[in-house]
Amino acid sequence: MSFLTGPMHHHLEGHKDLTNHKEILRLEEPDVIWIPLNNGAAPCTPLVNVGDEVKVGTKIAERNDHFYLPLFSPVSGTVTGIEKKMNSAMKMVDHMRIENDHKKTVEKPFEPFDYEKATREELLDFVKNAGMLGLGGAGFPTYVKYLKPEGIKSFIINGVECEPYLTTDYRSMMDNLELLKTGVLAMFKLSKAERGCVAVKEDKVDLIAELKKTFEGTPIEIRTVPDIYPAGWERTLVWLLEQKRYDRLPAEVGCIINNASTAIALADALLNGMPVTHKLVTVSGDGVADPHNVYVPVGTTAHDIVQACGGYTSEDCMIIAGGPMMGSAIPNDTFVIGPANNGLTVLKHEPLDVVKCLRCGKCTEMCPSGLEPVRINNAEKVKDIETLKKLDTLSCIECGLCSYICPSKIDVTEGIRRAKRYLALAKK
Amino acid sequence: MKLTFEPAPHYRSPQSTGGIMKELTLCLCAVTLFAVIYYTMAFGASYGLRVVIMMALAVLAGCATEAVYYKATKQDVVKGICSSYPWVTAMILTLISSIDNSYYAIIVSVVIAIIFGKLVFGGFGQNIFNPAAFGEAILMNSFAAAKSADFATGATPTQAMNAYGWMLSAENFGTMVNRYGGLGKMLLGQYPSTIGSTCAILILICGAVMIYRKDIDWQAPVFYIGTIFVVSLLIGLMHGAGVWYAVFQVLAGGVVFGGVFMMTDPVTSPVTIPGRVIFAVGAACFTLIFRLRSNMADGVLYSILLMNMLTPAIDKLMDGNQIKNAAKNVRTVLIACAVMLVITLGVGFIAEGKLPAGAAVEKTSETVTAETAAVPEVLYADTASGN
Known part of the structure; x- marks a missing residue:
């Protein structure tokens, strides 16, 4: 089939050696942190008042609409306010300001938990109350994926990390193999799947060897995927591993997917009774002096992190929350690291020499969703709603491959974003 | 210190349109260089x-025309020309014309190709027809008489074959093709035809390099040349001809050059892969039908122009999600190709040679040189135009 559809992926130069074998930098904890009170587009309700004392692990807010997700304080100190601030998705949301007393007093929000003895339902409740969320970047509450295990055959741990520059999953897995094993096995139990695997890129030879050793004697297989982008996107991953396509959710074809760092976080909660309070963040790119993986409390500003890595190397930089393909450039560095952020890419800003589209069709061949970005861009220019619908515009995940591959350096992905916004407006 | 906003992604492929055009230009230069050497060796330095x-x-x-246009429309002339690549059109147009065209005719055709083939549609990226093919059609139809008799090179293989209705017995074919030194010499480009379309092996190497460098797609040339080979093989079998017939169909005229340098023009071919397959198979079928049934010596040019015209329709046909529509697209490609192939095979079935039964092709002892290049009257009568 791929003969008529094109490869639908592309090998990207990863620049992973900038950080993947470097020692992790542990920052001096900042005096003030801001916790973004949102989970995706949903707001979280604060559970403490201004002036309250909090400890490391105190439950400070929760999302409680159709999903439930608690947020925990990463530092001990005093809540000093709730302010509107721009978050890493460039939305203005409430942030809880906590002044750090640097005492690091801990209040464990829950007890360690023996997942092997517990029933599946008890374990699911634990995952829900421990505030586990997708650490690959989406921040989706983890327990939701496991609510309906019926028909799940294949359980996949995503350790692919296909964004260029980012190495947190690699580093976390290498440094926490035993935690990874515990977390993966607990999730495997939740999934009730017939088979399970940890998927990593085939070029990570050292990691594959370690994983094979770690998971020996367990039902978990180690599977490899080629070094292509976007191998870590759920649909592409399911296609690479299972040769299946689905319409909306991977559960339709019996698959359940979680990120490797999420599994490690779950193990930390199970064994140590601690939720996600700190994050490993890759700070990389040619715009930062000393690229590193840094370990910071949630709520640390990007500015502090970049300064700790030697600061900017150019007078005109772009700071990107996440990797350079899907992360957006943010015009300031006052935003903070949320629980789902795992990277800051800093690049020197070099204006592109944009020329006219030559209709080469490379964007169409590369699109992992099977779309025709060039046709969508053209239809968007004339606001042709019918054609935009026919072109299945809303299936775009904004992976950025069409802009990457465009030889004319056109912002193809941005054109599709405009088209999606236009379709959303037209619907109203 | 400034933090700039730009929409994601912030990571771009090293390949650029300028780079693609540079490599294309280098390939065209290689083909031109071969032509200069061949004409100098075979006919003399003046050629x-x-x-x-x-x-x-x-x-x-070409460049002057665009310069005037950008000046007149108050755009940056240098930037305009550098991102519109008029020299590619001019080079391809020259390579697909024959050497006896007058300088005046070439210049006028290039100017018309640039203005009416490209600029009136909105410039690079917007044109419907391959501008070089458009200009060559003008050249063939409007300047058929503007030939420089001093530079005659004799009938080309396509003109000769066309005079016999593209059907010959093996023996007569052997006599005919021997004028050009046989199929081997044709592969190496040692025969007169349009300036740049002769050296199949060099053009194929250029094509392979450009495919490897991802400057062009592989579907259009492979399906175009492949369809011509397979279909003419079948047509040949219907009339008792051997593999040589299919090889000749591929090597003669503009098939290889058109397949590598013109079918792959991204501006005028469909954007999807299934679309390009239909485009290439369609052009191959038209080429064969024109060769077998029309008075034109070679059908490559018009088959490309015709399929250029159908490109927007093919694109519309293939619109939609390529994964969700995969089965439908396969079906569409199979049906479209099957219809075109059946028609072409039918045309091939009823094709007849123009040589009276029992007659033999006149033998000429030497291969073509400047001295033996006088064109037999009968050929010119049949092939009023071009290559």
């Missing part, structure tokens, strides 16, 4: 020089 002058005039005319 080689003529190729150089024709090429230089065409490129100058």
Whole structure:
């Protein structure tokens, strides 16, 4: 089939050696942190008042609409306010300001938990109350994926990390193999799947060897995927591993997917009774002096992190929350690291020499969703709603491959974003 | 210190449109160089020089036309020309014309190709027809008489074959093709035809390099040349001809050059892969039908122009999600190709040679040189135009 559809992926130069074998930098904890009170587009309700004392692990807010997700304080100190601030998705949301007393007093929000003895339902409740969320970047509450295990055959741990520059999953897995094993096995139990695997890129030879050793004697297989982008996107991953396509959710074809760092976080909660309070963040790119993986409390500003890595190397930089393909450039560095952020890419800003589209069709061949970005861009220019619908515009995940591959350096992905916004407006 | 906002992604492929055009230009230069050497060796230095002058005039005319246009529309002239690549059109146009065209005719054709083939549609990326093919059609139809008799090179293989209705017995074919030194010499480009379309092996190497460098797609040339080979093999079998017939169909005229340098023009071919397959198979079928049933010596040019015209329709046909529509797209490609192939095979089935039964092709002892290049009257009568 791929003969008529094109490869639908592309090998990207990863620049992973900038950080993947470097020692992790542990920052001096900042005096003030801001916790973004949102989970995706949903707001979280604060559970403490201004002036309250909090400890490391105190439950400070929760999302409680159709999903439930608690947020925990990463530092001990005093809540000093709730302010509107721009978050890493460039939305203005409430942030809880906590002044750090640097005492690091801990209040464990829950007890360690023996997942092997517990029933599946008890374990699911634990995952829900421990505030586990997708650490690959989406921040989706983890327990939701496991609510309906019926028909799940294949359980996949995503350790692919296909964004260029980012190495947190690699580093976390290498440094926490035993935690990874515990977390993966607990999730495997939740999934009730017939088979399970940890998927990593085939070029990570050292990691594959370690994983094979770690998971020996367990039902978990180690599977490899080629070094292509976007191998870590759920649909592409399911296609690479299972040769299946689905319409909306991977559960339709019996698959359940979680990120490797999420599994490690779950193990930390199970064994140590601690939720996600700190994050490993890759700070990389040619715009930062000393690229590193840094370990910071949630709520640390990007500015502090970049300064700790030697600061900017150019007078005109772009700071990107996440990797350079899907992360957006943010015009300031006052935003903070949320629980789902795992990277800051800093690049020197070099204006592109944009020329006219030559209709080469490379964007169409590369699109992992099977779309025709060039046709969508053209239809968007004339606001042709019918054609935009026919072109299945809303299936775009904004992976950025069409802009990457465009030889004319056109912002193809941005054109599709405009088209999606236009379709959303037209619907109203 | 400034933090700039730009929409994601912030990571771009090293390949650029300018780079693609540079490599295409280098390939066209290689083909031109071969032509200069061949004409100098086979016909003399004045012929080689003529190729150089024709090429230089065409490129100058192309760039000058665009310069005037950008000046008149108050755009940056240098930037305009550098991102519109008029020299590619001029070079291809020159390479697909024959050496006896007058300089004047080449210049006028290039100017018309640039203005009416490209600029009136909105410039690079917007044109419907391959501008070089458009210009060559003008050249063939409007300047058929503007030939420079001093530079005659004799009938080309396509003109000769066309005179016999593209059907010959093996023996007569052997006699005919021997005038050009046999199929081997044709593969190496050692025969007169249009300036740049002869050396199949060099053009194929250029094509392979450009495919490897991802400057062009592989579907259009492979399906175009492949369809011509397979279908003419079948047509040949219907009439008792051997593999040589299919090889000749591929090597003669503009098939290889058109397949590599013109079918792959991204601007005028469909954007999807299934679309390009239909485009290439369709052009191959038209090429064979024109060869077998029309008075034109070679059908490559018009088959490309015709399929260019159908490109927007093919694109519309293939619109939609390529994964969700995969089965439908496969079906569409199979049906479209099957219909075109059946029609072409039918045309091939009823095709007849023009040589009276029992007659033999006249033998000429030497291969073509400047001295033996006088064109037999009968050929010119049949092939009023071009290559």
